[in-house]
Amino acid sequence: MSQRIPVKELTDSFRGRAVGALADAQLRTNFRVAMDSLMKKRADAFPDEEEREGLRELGNHIKARALSRLPDLLEQLEAKLTENGVHVHWAETTEEANRIVHTIIESKQGSQVVKGKSMVSEEMEMNDYLAERDIECLESDMGEYIVQLDGEKPSHIIMPAIHKNRRQVSKLFHNKLGVDETDDVNELIQIGRRTLRKKFLEADVGVSGVNFAIAETGTLLLVENEGNGRMSTTVPPVHVAVTGIEKVVANLRDVAPLLSLLTRSALGQPITTYVNMISGPRKADELDGPEEVHLVLLDNGRSGAFADAQLRQTLNCIRCGACMNHCPVYTRVGGHTYGEVYPGPIGKIVTPHMVGLDHVPDHPSASSLCGACGEVCPVKIPIPELLQRLRQENVKSPDEPAVVQGGGSKYSWKERALWRMWMALNTRPTLYKCFLWAATRLGKLTPKNLGPWTENHTAPVPARRSLHDLAKAHLNAEKTSGDRS
């Protein structure tokens, strides 16, 4: 199947990478098995359809309300956090965000960073940025630790190493850490833990993400299941949290439903093992906690999505990953095929705002618009509708204003002309009937090779008489027999 794709495209495009992923039987099995189990977990966590739908509606409204007041909430968050003793930094680009983090580490003469799981730090490629400046940045989430050890990127936003099974992890640990191979998952986790424990104590700075930033109280809420988030944010003397500006919500009351939606949609959990609520550095009379807490608020294209009423809905996302778990495309090609930080349906609608649509021109097309993602999204992002919108932005001609950065890169006058012809055919009944006449008469001449279609199918042969033709004959006959009786 792959011979039609030039070698360069094999690594440079979604389609090319998909060919490689589809041929990898182990990868296919790993994803299918994992996604099936995640879908079941979510379904089991929402046994009552009415409750689930009501909660999704509430989640959607809470996020919409927060977004409608985004500038105010961000300012309130900054004021409250500052009052609590947290340093707040603003970054428009990932480069700026990295510089801020680096400056903080440098001011402490730090050389070791331990990191809780954070997709925004992936967006920033923080590990690489810091490594180039001789700062070691170690991932402490087990999945992130595994992919870091293997020099990979996460393939799922919640379960970064979901593309590997236990045997592959065992082999990796054996090769990289020199430990014996084992099939026992618990033993594998213990191996990782022993390495990480030491690092928590040695680290100069702990970095984490944020699930919800609460404006009213100036609280950073972080959920996790491994305890590594709590360790990263409390053991090192400095804690730096990085997050996107869309994570702000008005108050604690708003968090309860969102949290319930997040954990149930992601892993089918009623609640995560750890829920961290960080409201400032260690106070004078407290025994533990970091001496300094920083928050870096990153834009990285989010304000571009915010500026358009339809695309703004992208920012509802609470990063649960349910859309990828339910996506028939993601299930078959895995996260790395997307070639970007955020894979799956959410990746397809959020990435264009970050890197430009021209960098991911195939993403909007890599969907059958089946709607499974929109159906499960806990905050009701109309993902298929937004994909359709991005396809629209993709094919805009150069003289139409680009709304999304990098829009119009798939514009082709040839394709536009084809659709114009299609339009003429379908708006002019005489022309359409001529087409039907020709297609039904010449059906036998349908070529055996119809490009991509005939890679998977035989060529479809038009019927010898169209429905227009059959219906006319049938209804006329009815009429005649009706007149006679």
Next chain:
Amino acid sequence: MTELFYDAAPNATRVAPERPGPRTYPAKPPEVTLFGTCVVDLFFPEAGLDAIRLLEREGIRVHFPQEQSCCGQPAWTSGYVNEAREVARAQLNLLDNGLPVVVPSGSCAGMFRQHYREVFAEEPDTLKRVDDLAERTFELTEFLLHVCKVDWQDLGQPTQIALHTSCSARREMNTHLHARELLGKLANVERLDHDHESECCGFGGTFSVRMPEVSGAMVLDKTRSLRESGAVEMVTADGGCLLNINGSLEKQKQTFRGRHLASFLWARVSGEVKS
């Protein structure tokens, strides 16, 4: 930083549309329009004719306007909005006579009922007519079940079938529920479940040619689970899926096939056995 936002579309935040309540159905009308759809027109015309026969059997006079073509979905999902809108307008004008519109395809019915609102979002005057059309549009199985309230005698031999429902039919029109209930009325038909039944068959219109490898993997899985269900054939209310699934089965040199639900239903209730 925050000054970035003050210029951006004020009060432009969208809230998800309210969940529709269960649809209320009108009494059986004396006349309807059949919108055949372009795929049925060219590739499965017999299914369209069988839909007409099923409706006539219920004492309904069926109109088939010869000026109809396509609902506009292919251009719409490909991002060619202007082209889609003009094709949609042609159908909207054609169907603007107040008669119920019956469609033997869930995704085209979904286009009328859900997406024309997006297609004509910037034309408030047209939207009134769009809403009117949406109100009058029924997918075939939905119409037979809830409007005609059919009561059938199954004249066919005992058989086992699998039902495939297109994604848009399922998610926009609840066709899987309607079709299941309708098939349940046939005494000699047993519907067998298949693995990952609600998963997409990989068609997705232009997706099947833009991403042939991914689409091909999806249809391979779908045809496998259909064959392994133990059913002797597959039925579906969607021409697009049927084109995809049967084309793939033929390419694989399998003997298992799918057919349009309208043809299957007509064969059962009329006793006519077609090759």
